[in-house]
Amino acid sequence: MFTIMAIKIEPRVEIAPTVQAILTKYGCIIQTRLGLHEASKTSCSNSGLVILNLIHDEKDEINNLKKELNDLEGVTAKLIEV
Incomplete structure (x- = not known):
């Protein structure tokens, strides 16, 4: 089984550093x-x-x-399990 997360970021330039910090925090599960x-x-x-x-x-x-991620304005995260 795979667990995939799709994350849409807009405005990308402004919010990307915050998203990056969150992804780094959870890096061990990525x-x-x-x-x-x-x-x-x-x-x-x-x-x-x-x-x-x-x-x-x-x-x-x-x-x-x-x-x-979803708590951030401009970010939408969704999970897909296949």
């Missing part, structure tokens, strides 16, 4: 992290998406992570 945003030579998107593969057995920590 197996894989992928960050996506549109970028070009002349511009950088103001919205971003982070995909996390989490340690499935850490339900309490996963729920705490999700709550802390």
Whole structure:
């Protein structure tokens, strides 16, 4: 079983440092992290998406992570279990 968290961040530039601090706090339950945003030579998107593969057995920590992220204005975190 996989536990995946999708995190939408907007405005990305302003809130990313706070999101990073939270992800660092829960780093021991994050197996894989992928960050996506549109970028070009002349511009950088103001919205971003982070995909996390989490340690499935850490339900309490996963729920705490999700709550802390969703408590931030401009951040939406959702879980997918497959």
